[in-house]
Every structure is written in C-alpha cells, then in structure tokens.
Amino acid sequence: MADSLLRVEHIAGKGRGLVASQPLKCGQVILTESPLILYSSSPLFPPSSSSSSSYCNHCFRTLLPTTTTASCPSCLTHHFCSNKCLSSSLNSSHSSIVCQALSSLRNSPLLQQQPLQRQVQARFLVALHNLAPSQIDTLLSLHGTPDDSVLQDANFLHDLISPLFNNKLISVDVIAEALAKDRINSFCLMEPYNSDGPQRSIKAYGIYPKATMFNHDCLPNACRFDYVDTTDNDEDDDGPNNNTDIIIRLIKDVDEGEEVCISYFRIGRDYATRKKILMEDYGFVCGCERCNIEATWREDEIDDDVAHVRFLRKYVCDMKNCGGTMAPLPPKHDSSSPSNVLECNFCGNFKISDDHVI
Numbered sequence: 001m002a003d004s005l006l007r008v009e010h011i012a013g014k015g016r017g018l019v020a021s022q023p024l025k026c027g028q029v030i031l032t033e034s035p036l037i038l039y040s041s042s043p044l045f046p047p048s049s050s051s052s053s054s055y056c057n058h059c060f061r062t063l064l065p066t067t068t069t070a071s072c073p074s075c076l077t078h079h080f081c082s083n084k085c086l087s088s089s090l091n092s093s094h095s096s097i098v099c100q101a102l103s104s105l106r107n108s109p110l111l112q113q114q115p116l117q118r119q120v121q122a123r124f125l126v127a128l129h130n131l132a133p134s135q136i137d138t139l140l141s142l143h144g145t146p147d148d149s150v151l152q153d154a155n156f157l158h159d160l161i162s163p164l165f166n167n168k169l170i171s172v173d174v175i176a177e178a179l180a181k182d183r184i185n186s187f188c189l190m191e192p193y194n195s196d197g198p199q200r201s202i203k204a205y206g207i208y209p210k211a212t213m214f215n216h217d218c219l220p221n222a223c224r225f226d227y228v229d230t231t232d233n234d235e236d237d238d239g240p241n242n243n244t245d246i247i248i249r250l251i252k253d254v255d256e257g258e259e260v261c262i263s264y265f266r267i268g269r270d271y272a273t274r275k276k277i278l279m280e281d282y283g284f285v286c287g288c289e290r291c292n293i294e295a296t297w298r299e300d301e302i303d304d305d306v307a308h309v310r311f312l313r314k315y316v317c318d319m320k321n322c323g324g325t326m327a328p329l330p331p332k333h334d335s336s337s338p339s340n341v342l343e344c345n346f347c348g349n350f351k352i353s354d355d356h357v358i
C-alpha cells in the first residue's frame with residue numbers, strides 16, 4: 001500500500017489486514033479512496049425504475065425536484081445531475097458500449113424472469129467489462145472465492161452478457177471470481193438519512209481496493225465516512241467529482257504496529273444479529289473482545305461497567321433511527337490534541353464530547 005500510514009500484514013485467523021506503520025491520532029484521516037468500480041443497486045426491471053430517476057447515474061447524488069437534469073442522448077433513460085456528470089459518464093461509466101449493453105439487457109425476457117439480485121449482478125458485470133485489464137487484476141486480487149450459487153450465477157450471466165461485449169471476452173471463471181469478490185468487498189452508498197422516513201436504501205455499490213483490506217471488529221478503532229450528497233458538484237471545475245470517495249477516520253489513537261479495523265455494519269447491533277451477518281455475508285466467526293464477552297450475556301444482564309458498554313454509549317449515535325458511529329473530527333493542523341466534536345458516519349449529526357478518550 002502506497003500510503004505510508006498503513007501497511008498490509010498477515011493477521012492470524014483473518015488473512016490480510018492493515019496495521020499502523022506509525023503512531024496515529026484519534027480523528028486522523030488515514031485513507032481517502034475513489035472507487036475502482038461503482039454501479040447502481042437498482043434492478044433492471046421494471047424498466048421504469050431501472051433508470052433510477054431519483055439519483056444521478058454518474059455521481060449518485062440525489063436528484064431534487066429543483067435539479068435540472070441532463071439525460072443520455074442515446075437511451076434517454078439514464079439521468080444526470082449536471083452536464084459535467086453527463087459528459088464524464090459518456091466517457092466512462094456510461095460509455096456507448098455500456099449504454100448499448102444496458103439497453104439490450106432491459107429488453108431481455110430471460111433476465112426479466114431472474115431474481116432481483118441477478119439483475120444487480122448483471123449491472124456489476126457490465127461495469128466490469130468497462131474496466132481496464134489492470135483494474136480487473138486488482139479486483140481479482142481481493143478476498144473471496146466462488147461457491148456453488150455464485151458459479152450458477154456466473155454461468156447464467158456469462159451467456160447473457162458476453163455476446164454484448166464481443167471485443168472483450170471475459171471467461172466464465174473470471175466472472176465467477178469477480179462476483180465472489182464483489183459480494184465480500186463492496187461498500188454501499190446510501191440514500192440520505194431521514195429520521196422519519198423509511199430505512200435508508202442503497203443507491204450504489206462500490207469497490208475500494210485499499211479500504212477493503214480493513215478487517216472487521218465489533219469495537220472498531222476506525223470508521224468509514226462518505227459525503228455523496230453533501231459534497232458540492234462544481235460545474236466549472238473540470239476535475240473529477242470526488243463525492244463518491246470514501247474516507248476512513250480513526251476513533252481512537254492507534255499505536256505503531258496495531259491493527260486498524262472498521263465495523264462492517266452499524267456498531268449498535270446485538271450479538272446474535274452481528275454473528276448472523278458475519279457468518280452469512282462474510283463467512284467468519286468474530287473473536288473480538290466484545291463478542292467474547294457478549295456471547296455469554298443474557299439481554300437483561302448487560303453490565304454497565306464493561307469498557308465496551310461505555311464505548312457504545314459514547315460512540316453510537318442516538319439520533320432517531322440512526323445508530324451510526326460517531327468519530328472525532330480530524331485534529332486541527334496547529335494542534336496535537338484531538339477535536340472534541342464527534343460526527344456520525346450515518347446521519348451526519350455532530351455532537352460535542354467532553355471526554356473522547358475511554
């Protein structure tokens with residue numbers, strides 16, 4: 001890893017992981033990364049919803065009723081929040097071959113009969129065909145092995161999608177590997193938080209190859225932020241739109257050589273739910289300190305004096321329907337002491353903490 005703050009190491013029982021290569025400060029940004037691949041989470045059917053008219057099909061910002069949108073001149077079904085996103089997209093995520101492939105898939109009766117998950121996998125594979133060979137190699141270097149169900153998906157989708165990309169044949173084995181990597185390594189970009197609305201739904205999936213090296217801990221020392229809807233889109237700036245970058249920030253000070261972990265989901269979840277998600281979605285049993293303690297607890301037996309209960313009180317956001325993780329803002333340039341302002345990585349709420357060291 002090029003970033004000198006972290007290095008990749010083998011971690012017993014976890015595979016590769018990231019450890020601090022120097023002492024790191026609470027609140028410090030330790031990684032900012034753009035996606036290698038980013039694709040919409042909307043199924044392709046019914047066609048009216050397939051264009052995901054509620055957000056920009058390039059940067060995934062939510063389209064407000066007041067937003068003046070631009071549409072793809074060929075398919076007219078992909079909408080963009082600005083001319084800047086339209087023109088970037090026509091040269092990348094919505095190139096003419098991608099546009100034609102998605103249009104063909106939307107007319108495929110065979111795909112229409114498939115479960116929603118396969119339709120979203122089809123979107124991922126169209127985006128995969130749009131990557132350069134070195135980017136595909138990076139994707140294939142990530143963790144994840146196809147199981148029988150992924151092999152079935154790969155066989156079906158290979159037959160459907162390969163003919164749409166005659167000039168770039170990707171074998172069924174590579175498709176199976178890529179689907180397996182996507183399942184374990186993708187991060188979700190979500191709808192904006194709304195305390196009264198339904199649960200936030202997922203707008204897009206992205207793979208960030210460096211960030212995906214972080215292992216999970218139910219009491220993490222770092223957490224992930226994104227600012228999809230809060231970063232301005234400057235039409236006059238020709239540079240890349242960085243709103244889909246993800247940022248990893250430290251919740252606590254970390255010693256040199258210590259592993260840095262994030263939580264793969266909101267940290268307020270109970271033991272049984274965490275255990276289920278980690279086994280079903282990631283294939284492992286968590287042996288972290290918190291799980292070891294909670295495995296023997298009954299619901300009515302929670303011990304307030306345990307360090308991790310104090311940690312959760314402090315770092316789980318208490319906004320209605322939130323439960324995100326609060327992390328300190330980065331320390332000011334001229335100060336070595338950490339900020340006492342905590343920001344929630346789910347709803348974006350801020351709170352002042354008198355004491356953020358536990």
Ligand SMILES: C[S@@+](CC[C@H](N)C(=O)[O-])C[C@H]1O[C@@H](n2cnc3c(N)ncnc32)[C@H](O)[C@@H]1O
Pocket residue numbers: 013014015016017142143184185212213214215216217282283284285286287
């Ligand atoms: C996103 S990858 C993380 C990087 C991965 N360790 C690697 O070698 O590339 C997720 C996978 O890492 C492993 N992993 C992550 N956190 C773990 C933990 N706390 N205990 C055991 N395995 C873990 C699991 O195999 C999981 O499916």
